[in-house]
Amino acid sequence: MSDAHGPTDDATTDEFEPIQVFPEAEEMDLRPGADNCYKCSTCDTNCPVAEVDDEFPGPKFQGPEQWRLKRQDDHDVDESVMKCSNCMRCDSACPSDVPLSQMHNTARGEYVDEQMDTFSREYVRNRILANYRRLAPLGSMFPRTTNFVMGLSVTQWLGEKLLGITSEREFPSFATETFREWWERRGGHAASKKRAQEARERRGGAVSKTRAGEVPGARGDEQARNEEKRIAYFHGCYSNYNTPEVAKSLVRVYEHFGYEIVVPDQHCSGTPMFANGMLADARRSAETNVRELAAAIEDGADIVASCSSCSMSLRQEYPELFDLAGIEDVAANTWDAVEYLRVHEDLESELEGTTVDEDLSFAYHAPCHARNQGLDGQTVELLDRIDGVDAHDVGDSCSGISGTYGWKAENYETSMKIGSEMFEHMADANADTGLTECPTCSMQMEHGTGYDITHTLEVLDAALVGSATEGPGRE
Amino acid sequence: MAIEDDVLVIGGGLAGATAAIAAAEGGGRVRLVSAKQSTLRHASGLIDVLGYTPAGDGPLANPFDAIEGLAEGHPYERVGLETVREAISFFDDMTGDAYEGGHTDANALVPTAAGSIKPTARYPASTAAGLASDDRDTLFVGFERLPDFDAPLAAAHLEAAGVPFEARGVTVRFPGIARDDAKRTRYAHLLGRPETVRTERGKATAREALADIVRDQLETEARVGFPAILGDERVAEVRADLADQLGVSVFEVPTGPPSLPGMRLEDLLFDALEDAGVRVTTGVPVIDFEHAVGDSGRIDHVVVDRNGSKIPHRADQYVLATGGLVGKGVKSERERVYEPIFDCHVSHPSDRYDWFVDDAFGDQPYPKFGLSVDRDLRPLDAVGDPEFSNLRAAGAVVGGSDFAAEKSGAGVSLATGYFAGQRAGGEGGE
Numbered sequence: 029m030s031d032a033h034g035p036t037d038d039a040t041t042d043e044f045e046p047i048q049v050f051p052e053a054e055e056m057d058l059r060p061g062a063d064n065c066y067k068c069s070t071c072d073t074n075c076p077v078a079e080v081d082d083e084f085p086g087p088k089f090q091g092p093e094q095w096r097l098k099r100q101d102d103h104d105v106d107e108s109v110m111k112c113s114n115c116m117r118c119d120s121a122c123p124s125d126v127p128l129s130q131m132h133n134t135a136r137g138e139y140v141d142e143q144m145d146t147f148s149r150e151y152v153r154n155r156i157l158a159n160y161r162r163l164a165p166l167g168s169m170f171p172r173t174t175n176f177v178m179g180l181s182v183t184q185w186l187g188e189k190l191l192g193i194t195s196e197r198e199f200p201s202f203a204t205e206t207f208r209e210w211w212e213r214r215g216g217h218a219a220s221k222k223r224a225q226e227a228r229e230r231r232g233g234a235v236s237k238t239r240a241g242e243v244p245g246a247r248g249d250e251q252a253r254n255e256e257k258r259i260a261y262f263h264g265c266y267s268n269y270n271t272p273e274v275a276k277s278l279v280r281v282y283e284h285f286g287y288e289i290v291v292p293d294q295h296c297s298g299t300p301m302f303a304n305g306m307l308a309d310a311r312r313s314a315e316t317n318v319r320e321l322a323a324a325i326e327d328g329a330d331i332v333a334s335c336s337s338c339s340m341s342l343r344q345e346y347p348e349l350f351d352l353a354g355i356e357d358v359a360a361n362t363w364d365a366v367e368y369l370r371v372h373e374d375l376e377s378e379l380e381g382t383t384v385d386e387d388l389s390f391a392y393h394a395p396c397h398a399r400n401q402g403l404d405g406q407t408v409e410l411l412d413r414i415d416g417v418d419a420h421d422v423g424d425s426c427s428g429i430s431g432t433y434g435w436k437a438e439n440y441e442t443s444m445k446i447g448s449e450m451f452e453h454m455a456d457a458n459a460d461t462g463l464t465e466c467p468t469c470s471m472q473m474e475h476g477t478g479y480d481i482t483h484t485l486e487v488l489d490a491a492l493v494g495s496a497t498e499g500p501g502r503e
Numbered sequence: 504m505a506i507e508d509d510v511l512v513i514g515g516g517l518a519g520a521t522a523a524i525a526a527a528e529g530g531g532r533v534r535l536v537s538a539k540q541s542t543l544r545h546a547s548g549l550i551d552v553l554g555y556t557p558a559g560d561g562p563l564a565n566p567f568d569a570i571e572g573l574a575e576g577h578p579y580e581r582v583g584l585e586t587v588r589e590a591i592s593f594f595d596d597m598t599g600d601a602y603e604g605g606h607t608d609a610n611a612l613v614p615t616a617a618g619s620i621k622p623t624a625r626y627p628a629s630t631a632a633g634l635a636s637d638d639r640d641t642l643f644v645g646f647e648r649l650p651d652f653d654a655p656l657a658a659a660h661l662e663a664a665g666v667p668f669e670a671r672g673v674t675v676r677f678p679g680i681a682r683d684d685a686k687r688t689r690y691a692h693l694l695g696r697p698e699t700v701r702t703e704r705g706k707a708t709a710r711e712a713l714a715d716i717v718r719d720q721l722e723t724e725a726r727v728g729f730p731a732i733l734g735d736e737r738v739a740e741v742r743a744d745l746a747d748q749l750g751v752s753v754f755e756v757p758t759g760p761p762s763l764p765g766m767r768l769e770d771l772l773f774d775a776l777e778d779a780g781v782r783v784t785t786g787v788p789v790i791d792f793e794h795a796v797g798d799s800g801r802i803d804h805v806v807v808d809r810n811g812s813k814i815p816h817r818a819d820q821y822v823l824a825t826g827g828l829v830g831k832g833v834k835s836e837r838e839r840v841y842e843p844i845f846d847c848h849v850s851h852p853s854d855r856y857d858w859f860v861d862d863a864f865g866d867q868p869y870p871k872f873g874l875s876v877d878r879d880l881r882p883l884d885a886v887g888d889p890e891f892s893n894l895r896a897a898g899a900v901v902g903g904s905d906f907a908a909e910k911s912g913a914g915v916s917l918a919t920g921y922f923a924g925q926r927a928g929g930e931g932g933e
Contacts, residue, residue: 079688120786343810360811402787
């Protein structure tokens with residue numbers, strides 16, 4: 029900077045001319061976020077990776093500090109950004125609203141675009157993991173063969189040697205029928221509409237059971253009553269290809285309350301792509317998802333998701349990272365599936381006094397991405413209403429797998445170290461079954477403890493719909 | 504439909520957690536909503552009641568004696584001495600043997616990381632062996648890559664302050680830490696789990712390796728003080744193990760933010776919330792509220808923002824425990840100081856040049872900015888009437904005290920939190 033452009037000490041000059049210190053932001057301006065950081069390091073104390081991995085400098089560095097370094101062109105993004113597991117705990121830790129995960133996502137995207145060799149084993153492996161959605165249909169076409177092949181130790185050995193995918197974990201098996209196949213066979217939207225209508229008639233007065241001084245929900249609460257109630261279900265990849273029983277439970281529970289369900293065309297939510305810095309892939313998926321979901325909202329539906337990372341992505345990461353028509357509308361009208369019923373129905377009273385087939389105790393782990401949406405207490409609160417069900421929260425530690433993170437051979441050990449606290453608390457809980465809303469957390473819980481893991485919606489299904497009262501929809 | 508409870512506490516710090524637990528004793532359904540992690544993570548973990556009078560006299564030998572003399576409007580004056588005492592014993596019950604100091608009314612003198620001495624009413628058990636009134640000679644141990652605690656400097660300061668023992672400080676390398684900016688949680692994890700590290704003598708647990716290094720430094724001292732990184736939830740075990748290996752008493756010196764003793768206290772409080780059956784929602788802010796229909800003096804429900812979705816939460820009674828200027832329960836702009844959720848009146852001079860005095864260490868007006876409350880802890884408007892019939896305030900959002908100067912922050916949070924929670928629980932549970 030030459031003196032001619034320097035600040036002036038001339039007190040007689042009236043006009044203040046701000047000095048451009050940093051180059052003009054070309055895409056998104058993260059400066060206000062960086063300026064908000066007052067270095068309290070609360071984010072660092074929440075980072076599950078920094079606690080166990082000596083090579084990870086923590087979210088404060090990866091976010092605001094790295095952003096500042098990058099203003100001058102002589103610094104590349106530090107490769108340690110790939111060690112961030114994208115658990116997003118730093119977001120809810122920050123007392124100053126610094127958009128840490130947005131900064132991490134942006135830095136990681138830049139690192140992968142500009143510094144990572146696209147012929148490297150790491151890039152190829154990450155691309156495969158991030159685009160699980162593209163491979164799953166193949167596996168799902170011949171599920172038994174795929175499950176057999178993937179389960180072979182030789183396949184796992186090759187995965188580790190060729191790709192750096194840990195051989196310590198067992199691949200999740202593909203369902204013999206995907207959720208979407210089941211949905212179509214069952215009659216799709218038309219059948220759901222009919223069932224919902226029947227449920228509304230059956231429930232009659234129960235639906236309009238409102239207390240005095242009723243608070244309308246953010247949107248669509250009044251849509252209910254005698255009119256049609258409609259949701260669009262974002263099932264995500266895992267409940268389509270691997271755990272369709274979760275998706276089926278969602279359908280049954282929502283129809284029980286008189287909601288007709290539409291299942292729009294959809295791609296991966298983008299969560300694994302953000303975590304691997306594949307922002308172009310994520311954007312392509314987001315274009316499809318936003319277009320389809322915005323159309324569903326236009327048709328009077330609210331969006332619900334059964335996976336806490338999917339809802340996190342649609343609600344927070346989409347508007348933070350992409351500028352697409354309708355994206356704000358999609359974010360504002362997307363809900364966690366259980367939370368939606370809580371706010372739009374009297375779910376708690378409805379559960380009061382219900383039972384499941386046999387008494388069950390659950391060791392519940394709140395996924396980081398549910399925690400970040402303020403949903404960590406919800407499951408235990410609701411399940412307490414069911415007679416004979418006891419849900420115990422195993423604490424606020426991270427499971428450590430964080431999506432694709434724990435699948436990488438180089439992260440496996442770190443992932444298990446992070447998870448060790450949760451494993452201990454789950455063992456201490458001495459429950460019948462593990463419980464969570466995140467597909468990869470459930471893999472880690474099963475892997476680290478041997479518990480069978482189920483989803484909250486499956487428990488609600490058992491309590492509200494139950495096997496005894498099953499309609500033709502259950503199988 | 505709104506999410507319904509009898510009592511809703513807004514804020515998850517010491518005041519909010521205490522209020523929620525006290526309210527739950529009324530038998531009603533209580534929920535605590537916290538926007539972010541509380542500023543307890545910045546706090547020392549010490550429970551000060553009153554270290555100095557508002558006029559600056561002290562350190563006070565007995566905080567309770569001085570409370571009677573406080574001016575009208577001070578939070579302790581609002582709730583009364585008896586409530587302060589009840590609140591402190593409520594805290595004692597809540598924390599069990601994790602905290603000490605309950606055997607006496609007198610203030611304890613705790614050495615700080617800077618080598619000064621802080622008068623405080625309760626202190627973590629991990630700090631107990633370090634009290635400045637204890638005359639045993641002391642070795643302070645700091646770590647090369649953890650600059651927040653300079654042990655030789657702290658020892659020199661303490662000796663200069665006239666402590667009744669000899670203090671010596673040494674700086675050593677922490678086993679198993681290679682990077683310059685490792686997080687405190689990393690130190691705590693190494694000792695707490697404990698992890699295995701490589702040493703000159705081969706492999707050892709981090710505890711054994713640290714004990715080996717410190718043993719070489721130890722002369723005739725009877726106790727060793729470390730910065731507060733001795734494990735997270737397993738601090739008692741780590742301390743006992745080190746004491747056993749070194750053959751002397753071991754204690755922690757509270758360090759600045761981020762603070763493990765503060766985080767441990769937060770964990771204790773959240774465990775107590777769970778035991779009390781309080782429902783906890785964290786990570787989402789309360790951003791707005793609605794009046795009851797036809798009654799502008801009553802809150803019908805508040806609105807929680809969840810990534811853009813507006814979730815109504817309704818209760819019969821509300822407690823506002825959102826903190827002061829640091830916790831953002833009180834905010835300021837160039838023209839005004841305000842409370843952001845309910846816009847309760849915050850009394851302050853209209854000219855912002857009257858908010859402070861030029862002497863940085865002088866008697867500053869701004870730390871006392873906050874809500875004025877009646878003796879039921881209901882926030883008062885500009886003419887002295889309650890803003891709402893079903894809202895009480897607790898903790899640093901309440902004005903009238905300069906907690907940093909008086910060393911009264913934790914005590915005010917406990918006393919007002921306990922009182923507001925009890926009142927709200929009594930009415931909400933009916």
